[in-house]
Amino acid sequence: MEPPTRHINPLRSDLADDPDMVELLDFFVGELGERIASLQSHLNEQRLGDLRTLAHQLKGAAGGYGYPDLSRIAGTLEASITEGGPEPDPATVKHAVDALVDVCRRAIAGHHAA
Numbered sequence: 001m002e003p004p005t006r007h008i009n010p011l012r013s014d015l016a017d018d019p020d021m022v023e024l025l026d027f028f029v030g031e032l033g034e035r036i037a038s039l040q041s042h043l044n045e046q047r048l049g050d051l052r053t054l055a056h057q058l059k060g061a062a063g064g065y066g067y068p069d070l071s072r073i074a075g076t077l078e079a080s081i082t083e084g085g086p087e088p089d090p091a092t093v094k095h096a097v098d099a100l101v102d103v104c105r106r107a108i109a110g111h112h113a114a
Helices: 019-044 048-064 068-082 090-113
Strands: none
Touching: 019 048, 019 090, 048 068, 048 090, 068 090
């Protein structure tokens, strides 16, 4: 179960005021809960390849949906795995996952507050 988002600093899409983007943003943000669960599952199971792939996908998609901060943090997670060599530092990867989960929750909160 996701923790309540009412105490989270909401993050709004740069495209939130574009009427042509409403449905697309609903879809993107609607999937973030599942992506959070996947991030945490991949981390817990040490499936770093899957974690890197998900971070890469989020990095690209988030930018296109007007979430540059989410895109940047997803890129940080991807880099922590890719640039960590054959054995990325577990603490660095966990910190990057936690930061990405946090910004995803902020995006959910910001979208629902709109």
